[in-house]
Amino acid sequence: MKTGKGVRAGQYFALLAYLVFLAFPFLWLISTAFKPARELGSLHPTWIPKDPTLANFRQAFDEQPLLDAALNSLVAAVGAALIAVLIATPMAYIMARHRTRLAKAATGWVVVSQAFPFVLLIIPLFLVLKSLRLINSVPGLIMVYVVWALPFALWMLVGYVRAVPAELEEAAAVDGAGKARTLVSITAPLLAPGIVATALFAFISAWNEFFFALILLKTPEKQTLPVVLTHFLGAEGVADLGPLAAAAFLATLPSLVVFAIIQKRITGGMLAGAVKS
Amino acid sequence: MTLASATKRAAKPRPPQKGRPVDHGAWFLVLPALIPILILSVGPLLYGIALAFTDSQSGRTEPTQWIGMLNFQDLVHDTLFWHSFRIGLLWAVGVTVPQFLLALGLALLLNQDLRLRWLARALAIIPWAMPEVVVGIMWRLVYNADAGILNETIRDLGLGQGRDWLSGLATALPAVIVVGVWAGMPQTTVALLAGLQNTPRELHEAAAMDGAGAWRRFRTVTWPALRPVALAITALNFIWNFNSFALVYVLTSGGPGGRTRLPMLFAYEEAFRYGQFGYAAAMGCVLVAVISVILAVFLVGRLKGGADA
Numbered sequence: 001m002k003t004g005k006g007v008r009a010g011q012y013f014a015l016l017a018y019l020v021f022l023a024f025p026f027l028w029l030i031s032t033a034f035k036p037a038r039e040l041g042s043l044h045p046t047w048i049p050k051d052p053t054l055a056n057f058r059q060a061f062d063e064q065p066l067l068d069a070a071l072n073s074l075v076a077a078v079g080a081a082l083i084a085v086l087i088a089t090p091m092a093y094i095m096a097r098h099r100t101r102l103a104k105a106a107t108g109w110v111v112v113s114q115a116f117p118f119v120l121l122i123i124p125l126f127l128v129l130k131s132l133r134l135i136n137s138v139p140g141l142i143m144v145y146v147v148w149a150l151p152f153a154l155w156m157l158v159g160y161v162r163a164v165p166a167e168l169e170e171a172a173a174v175d176g177a178g179k180a181r182t183l184v185s186i187t188a189p190l191l192a193p194g195i196v197a198t199a200l201f202a203f204i205s206a207w208n209e210f211f212f213a214l215i216l217l218k219t220p221e222k223q224t225l226p227v228v229l230t231h232f233l234g235a236e237g238v239a240d241l242g243p244l245a246a247a248a249f250l251a252t253l254p255s256l257v258v259f260a261i262i263q264k265r266i267t268g269g270m271l272a273g274a275v276k277s
Numbered sequence: 278m279t280l281a282s283a284t285k286r287a288a289k290p291r292p293p294q295k296g297r298p299v300d301h302g303a304w305f306l307v308l309p310a311l312i313p314i315l316i317l318s319v320g321p322l323l324y325g326i327a328l329a330f331t332d333s334q335s336g337r338t339e340p341t342q343w344i345g346m347l348n349f350q351d352l353v354h355d356t357l358f359w360h361s362f363r364i365g366l367l368w369a370v371g372v373t374v375p376q377f378l379l380a381l382g383l384a385l386l387l388n389q390d391l392r393l394r395w396l397a398r399a400l401a402i403i404p405w406a407m408p409e410v411v412v413g414i415m416w417r418l419v420y421n422a423d424a425g426i427l428n429e430t431i432r433d434l435g436l437g438q439g440r441d442w443l444s445g446l447a448t449a450l451p452a453v454i455v456v457g458v459w460a461g462m463p464q465t466t467v468a469l470l471a472g473l474q475n476t477p478r479e480l481h482e483a484a485a486m487d488g489a490g491a492w493r494r495f496r497t498v499t500w501p502a503l504r505p506v507a508l509a510i511t512a513l514n515f516i517w518n519f520n521s522f523a524l525v526y527v528l529t530s531g532g533p534g535g536r537t538r539l540p541m542l543f544a545y546e547e548a549f550r551y552g553q554f555g556y557a558a559a560m561g562c563v564l565v566a567v568i569s570v571i572l573a574v575f576l577v578g579r580l581k582g583g584a585d586a
Contacts, residue, residue, distance in 0.1 A: 007491075008391075009325065011386055011389060011391060012391065014382065014386055015386050015387075015391060015397055016380075016384075018379075018397075019397060019401070020425040021453070021485040022291060022420075022462065024426070025416055025418075026413045027402060028418055028419055028426045030419060032418050032424070041424070042424075043423055045423075045424050045425070045429050068278050080391045087310040090307065090309060090403075094306050094307050098303060106314075109319070114331050114517075115568065115572075116518075116561075117520045117540075117541060117544070117547060117561050117565060118520065119541055119544040119548065119560070119561050120558060120561030120562065120564075120565065121318070121322060122548075123328060123548055123557060123558050123561075124320075124324035124325045125324055126451075128317075128321065132451055142529060143313070144317065145312050146313060147314060147317040147318045149315065150310065154310075159487060172487075204406060207408070208406075208408035208410075208525075209408075210408065210522075211523060215545075215549055224410075225408070226408050226410040226523075227409070227410075230527060231409075232414075233414075234326060235296050241421065244418075245414070245418060248411045251408060251411060252408065253317050255408065256403070256407075258406075260399070263399065263402060265291075
């Protein structure tokens with residue numbers, strides 16, 4: 001199909017406008033993070049810092065326990081991602097391969113769990129975790145994150161399992177391999193990339209999560225990065241902009257890196273799901 | 278986060294599946310996930326609904342009692358709650374509609390053979406990867422009255438002195454809505470792009486041969502194929518946006534004067550600042566009920582419209 005030159009130019013212009021809209025807040029965050037306090041106080045802020053400095057980063061680490069927070073975030077996100085994938089993969093396999101009432105109920109739960117406001121979930125969870133003495137503890141948070149990440153993990157994994165031809169498993173069975181043997185040596189290797197992508201996505205979701213962490217983690221030394229970041233804001237919105245921007249920038253880097261790795265797979269996996277189901 | 282369920286719900290025809298009987302090994306595979314789901318999701322949800330009919334409060338020593346519909350009766354007369362509810366609807370519609378239109382435009386562009394498309398695709402999903410708290414912080418820097426880039430641009434263009442966007446009574450809600458639209462663009466774009474790539478290319482080319490213009494091709498070829506995905510992602514976006522919390526918590530904490538106090542912020546404060554667990558749970562129930570009704574009406578209406586077309 002031929003597209004006219006004028007139309008093409010218009011398309012590039014529109015695309016540029018989109019990119020500006022999507023990218024400028026992030027560029028401004030980076031710019032603010034490297035500006036000295038003097039420049040932040042001036043009434044004519046510039047895009048490029050005149051006197052770039054790392055002082056904001058140093059100050060951010062002095063003001064808030066960022067390293068502890070990053071460690072808590074890391075433990076919570078890795079723990080949640082590993083456990084979620086470990087328990088979701090077998091279930092997703094059953095959901096994809098067997099059409100039973102249980103599989104249907106599980107699919108229904110995946111959908112319904114999206115519609116429930118978290119506030120209705122967190123009040124009872126808070127009470128339950130409190131009675132188990134798991135409030136203000138990272139393991140308690142991991143438990144919540146696992147269940148919270150499950151619907152999406154199940155959905156992604158069901159798509160990946162369906163992409164593995166059942167005929168392969170049947171062929172292995174014909175060749176005399178037992179059920180367990182087939183799963184381990186035929187299905188698992190083919191599923192591995194999908195499992196990794198699912199785990200990384202669960203990692204990002206947990207790393208970025210705020211609402212549950214805000215409610216469940218009370219003391220600063222237990223809190224995760226997003227919660228600690230809000231401490232920079234202070235009362236009445238008076239914030240020390242430089243350190244705030246520096247800390248926010250650092251907190252985003254891990255998610256961006258992981259997202260860059262799985263970006264293709266997520267869009268691809270969704271496409272596969274759309275075609276298959 | 279479960280964007281993908283959009284595509285799932287969208288795709289209607291299910292392939293015939295092999296109805297193999299479930300053996301005991303299957304239970305062994307299902308239980309590790311089923312038990313946490315029952316204990317930490319299904320159970321708490323039912324417990325949460327039950328709490329709505331009690332006078333449960335935080336840190337109270339007396340036993341909690343059943344009080345029937347009392348919470349709901351109070352809620353009906355709670356003008357602050359309904360005010361917050363209206364703001365929630367304004368916000369959810371105000372975010373979901375532009376989100377869809379802008380994402381559709383971007384998805385159509387990314388579906389073209391433009392140069393640097395790969396770069397555009399990568400950049401377009403950056404907001405998806407960011408923590409909501411960071412998105413909120415970032416936009417606070419943009420909106421900042423003195424050091425923000427928005428006011429500086431306005432001053433440069435000679436359009437006045439700018440204003441304090443997030444604390445102005447008139448500007449706060451529109452300002453947070455812009456952030457909401459920005460934050461949800463990538464998911465919507467990716468879902469629509471996935472839908473676009475499933476539309477039959479040959480049909481498109483045939484329509485072009487027959488002399489159909491771009492708009493007609495969109496209406497007769499692209500849109501019918503895209504519709505299911507579009508409906509699903511819009512419905513999901515509406516739910517997610519209505520239930521949104523972190524963005525506005527960081528941007529305004531519900532201020533100024535409650536102008537941006539979304540229902541989730543309201544319920545959060547009721548539960549975890551004032552300790553009224555039972556009352557907050559009742560709010561949660563009302564929100565679920567109303568959202569379900571709105572969505573049912575929306576989806577039934579749309580699906581019927583599809584059958585007529």
